[in-house]
Amino acid sequence: MDKVWLITGCSTGFGRELAKLVLKQGYKAVVTSRNTDDVIDIVAPYPGTAIALPLDVTKQSDINAVVTQALQKFNRIDVLVNNAGIGYFGAIEESEEEEVRRMFEINFWGLAHVTKAILPVMRKQRSGHIINISSVGGLVAFPALGFYNATKFAVTAYSEALAKETAHLGIKITTVAPSGFRTDWAGRSAKDSALTIDDYAPTAGANKNTVRGYSGSQKGDPVRAAKAIVNVVESENPPLLLLLGSAALRNAKNKLAALQRDFDDWENVTKGADYPEGE
Known part of the structure; x- marks a missing residue:
């Protein structure tokens, strides 16, 4: 139970439930949020094993400060959970570039920058586990969410x-792909495009x-999701990709089946793009 977790985006949803669980189970945790007032209640009962730090994942100075203070x-x-993220609704043609770029800065570049700051620590340790919170929407695309x-x-x-x-450095990576969970993702955490095209x-x-x-009534339980993530970290052979939620499993299997049909139906065309044998 001596593992140290660093979790981003702990004010709500998965991040909050995960931070509460790992501390309750005896782990140490660096609990981050853009506003630490939102997470003080999580760390207050654990003065020796928890620290709350401000982190905007789009600011390199914040990232550097969090890593420095965590090590101090x-x-x-030992465990990095890249959970911070936002949503955005709009058809491709309706979507505003400024909002889309902001989402990429948080959802992708923020995650990448935090990871890059942690990797030297884990390489030196020759151990670590990085959990990247993606989505079933990172495997299957949906209208309004392109x-x-x-x-x-x-x-x-x-x-x-x-x-x-x-892998050869002892660093494990797991992508978590949830479907709908009762977090705030489909509520105030996601914006709508200003333009609507009929x-x-x-x-x-x-x-x-x-x-x-269905925001607030999704089948997915964030507490159970947090337990699943802890189970992955405690596993000797964690998955590269973990689906969470029955809808995630259903949509992923449907995507696999559709891909297999296309692969099979177009196999001859696919192979025909190569030079003939011997050339």
Whole structure:
């Protein structure tokens, strides 16, 4: 139980429940949020094993300060959970570049910059586990979420490459891909595009309304999700990709089946793009 966790985005949702759980189970934790007032209640009962630090993942100075203070407090970092993220609803054509770029800065570049700051620590230790919170939307794309999907597809690909680069150093990587959970993601944590184009009402508009409509009543339980993540970290052979939630499993399996059909149906065309044998 001497592992030190560093968790981003702990004010709500997965980050909050995970921070509470790891501290309750006896781990040490660096609990971060843009405003530490939002997480003081989490760390207050654990003065010896927890520290709350301000972190905006889009600011390199914040990232550097968190890593420095974490090491000063605990001397090591064993588990990094990149949880900070936001959502955005809008058809591709409706979406505002400024908002999309902001989402990429948080969901992808923020995650990448925090990871890059932690990797030297884990390389020196020759051990560590990085948990990147992606989404089933990092495997399957949905109307009204195209640019959000793009950030999460990027996280999934980045994590897979990183896992292949770091395995020999004792550093494990797991991408977590949840479906709908009762967090604030589909509530105030996600913006809508300012522009609405009527032609997209049956696709992007309908899906946005569906997702917004079930905010707060999703099947996914953040407390159970936190327990699943702890189980992964405690496992000897953690998965590269962990789906969370029955909807995530269903959508991922449907995507696999659709890909397999296309691969099989177009196999001859695919192979025909190579030079003939012997050339």
